[in-house]
Amino acid sequence: MKIVGCDLHAGQQSIAMMDSETGELTEKVLKHEGNAVREFYGWLEGPVVVGIEATGAMQWFLELLEELGIECRVGHPAKIRAAETRQQKHDRRDAEVILELLLMKNRFPDIWMPSTEQRDLRSLLRDRHQWVKMRARLQHTLQAIALNHALRKGKALWTATGRQGRLPGWMLCRIWHYPTTLRKDGMNCCGYTCN
Secondary structure, eight states: OEEEEEEEOSSEEEEEEEETTTOOEEEEEEEOSTTHHHHHHHHOOSOEEEEEEOOTTOHHHHHHHHHHTOEEEEEOHHHHHHHOOOSOOOHHHHHHHHHHHHHSTTTSOBOOOOOHHHHHHHHHHHHHHHHHHHHHHHHHHHHHHHHHTTOOOGGGGGSHHHHHSOOOHHHHHHHHTTTTTOOTTSBOTTSOBOO
16 A cells, blocks of 8 residues: 655645555655646555645645545644644655654544535535626626716616616727727727716
8 A cells, every 4th residue: 555645735746655565665746747646646556545734726636636546635734734843844844744644543634525526516606606796796886887877777777678778878888898998089999988
């Protein structure tokens, strides 16, 4: 069995790996370029356990290991850091600490991780929430522009009837062009003045 302590970063990862059958210890730095990470973990034979500390950019790595059939244990960063007695911190040593915790029975500070389906659902809900907020912000902005020019349509501005009503050219210009195509003379490609 191969046990891997991995200090994961955005551009690279430091690895400390122990083969439990031979006792061989391997240290390596993997750059996240091309297929280097996939090739390294795909090359490992037999049962493999990888330990990492939780970070914000670990999703792709978890999905890769799941695809390759490799068990991944995610640990609590503060508890992993507390296991290190030295004050100086560097990536190679962090990978070694994670490996040491994996080798000791019941010492690795696992955290609960949602399943792939749960992660996808959470991501979908989070993205939808952001889009709804953006839509509301845009509607409020356009409503304020309309009110500043005495167009008091209220919610009717967003209905089919309200959209069929005549909106002044300046408002259409602001909605579709402003400020990306505004020229120095204040005219846009549609010929309306946006001032």
